[in-house]
Amino acid sequence: MRRQGSNLRPSGYEPDELPLLYFAMWSANIGCQSIPSKQFLISYLCLTDHSHVKAGYVNIFGKPNAGKSTLLNALTGEKLAIVSPKVQTTRHRIKGIVTTPEYQVIFSDTPGIIEPKYKLHEKMMQAVKSSLEDADVALLMLDIWDNWEEVDAIFSGLRLKVPRIVLINKIDTVGSDRVREAKEWFAARPYAKQVMTMSARNPEDARRLLETVVALLPEGDAFFPEDEFTDLSERFLVGELIREKVFDFFEDEIPYHTTVLVHEFKQKSTLIKIGANIIVQRETQKSIIIGEGGKMIRKIGTEARKEIEQFLGQKVFLELFVKVRPKWRENDLFLKEYGY
Numbered sequence: 341m342r343r344q345g346s347n348l349r350p351s352g353y354e355p356d357e358l359p360l361l362y363f364a365m366w367s368a369n370i371g372c373q374s375i376p377s378k379q380f381l382i383s384y385l386c387l388t389d390h391s392h393v394k395a396g397y398v399n400i401f402g403k404p405n406a407g408k409s410t411l412l413n414a415l416t417g418e419k420l421a422i423v424s425p426k427v428q429t430t431r432h433r434i435k436g437i438v439t440t441p442e443y444q445v446i447f448s449d450t451p452g453i454i455e456p457k458y459k460l461h462e463k464m465m466q467a468v469k470s471s472l473e474d475a476d477v478a479l480l481m482l483d484i485w486d487n488w489e490e491v492d493a494i495f496s497g498l499r500l501k502v503p504r505i506v507l508i509n510k511i512d513t514v515g516s517d518r519v520r521e522a523k524e525w526f527a528a529r530p531y532a533k534q535v536m537t538m539s540a541r542n543p544e545d546a547r548r549l550l551e552t553v554v555a556l557l558p559e560g561d562a563f564f565p566e567d568e569f570t571d572l573s574e575r576f577l578v579g580e581l582i583r584e585k586v587f588d589f590f591e592d593e594i595p596y597h598t599t600v601l602v603h604e605f606k607q608k609s610t611l612i613k614i615g616a617n618i619i620v621q622r623e624t625q626k627s628i629i630i631g632e633g634g635k636m637i638r639k640i641g642t643e644a645r646k647e648i649e650q651f652l653g654q655k656v657f658l659e660l661f662v663k664v665r666p667k668w669r670e671n672d673l674f675l676k677e678y679g680y
């Protein structure tokens with residue numbers, strides 16, 4: 341998905357600046373599909389040595405609830421990954437791309453590492469596996485309240501060879517003695533190239549981390565156009581915002597038995613019309629999601645619509661349906677249809 345306002349027309353350029361633009365695009369090997377912003381062009385032309393651009397994949401791993409998705413959102417400044425106090429919210433690998441003239445970092449959020457119990461879990465762990473394979477730098481994240489030995493066993497088991505940074509998260513919730521102790525404990529682990537303590541909710545900590553990872557990246561060309569900030573589609577991200585509301589408003593097994601499929605996404609003259617199915621496993625779950633007199637489904641619709649409008653920067657008409665698909669989490673065809 342690309343940032344709004346980017347298109348094929350070199351907008352923002354004066355006619356006499358165009359030769360410079362085309363020269364820069366040619367020398368930077370930028371295709372005509374992506375006209376760089378003026379700010380990018382100026383920074384690019386001011387840099388003396390274009391061969392030393394850094395680019396690479398920085399993938400975030402950890403147990404459920406460590407704060408991985410919160411961190412991805414903080415690093416990219418976009419809400420790409422849904423966040424919840426409940427475990428196992430993230431089901432896909434989610435890429436967030438940060439590009440400047442000096443570097444391009446492709447961050448990947450991954451599902452929390454768990455022992456698979458059903459087919460959907462297996463797919464989730466495949467998303468982790470693909471991230472293990474292409475990482476240039478790995479971020480091993482934990483909640484400082486986690487059991488350190490257990491986390492240590494998981495991190496060791498990943499058998500990564502690339503530089504690894506241990507991120508001790510949620511330090512806003514404990515005293516400084518405990519933070520120091522955790523830092524020393526993880527610094528003694530053989531896989532920890534560096535140990536950083538942070539609060540993923542603090543943008544300043546995210547910025548500090550960004551600087552650290554850029555220093556570790558290999559030199560190379562950018563993988564994605566400058567204005568692309570995720571590889572995911574608007575449709576997918578909209579579905580995730582709806583799914584997040586199910587995590588927010590329902591307890592017990594409901595969020596884990598639910599997925600969302602956006603089946604309609606139409607640009608109308610003044611708004612975007614979006615139709616989505618909330619898919620559950622049982623009739624009883626369907627009536628819980630709908631609620632008395634449709635109270636709950638209306639609540640999901642209202643809250644999700646507000647967030648979608650903010651995300652897309654446009655008015656949205658959102659229509660939700662609830663569908664029962666018994667055992668969809670075990671069924672390859674359904675899993676495929678729902679994007680897993």
Ligand SMILES: Nc1nc2c(ncn2[C@@H]2O[C@H](COP(=O)(O)OP(=O)(O)O)[C@@H](O)[C@H]2O)c(=O)[nH]1
Pocket residue numbers: 402403404405406407408409410411422423424425426427428429430452509510511512513538539540541542
């Ligand atoms: N206090 C505090 N809470 C955090 C921090 N980072 C994440 N959280 C919360 O921890 C929960 C799990 O976060 P999430 O990003 O979904 O974790 P994930 O499962 O690893 O992706 C959410 O309720 C977050 O708001 C942090 O630095 N401090």
Ligand SMILES: [Mg+2]
Pocket residue numbers: 408409410421422423429430449450451452
């Ligand atoms: Mg997550």
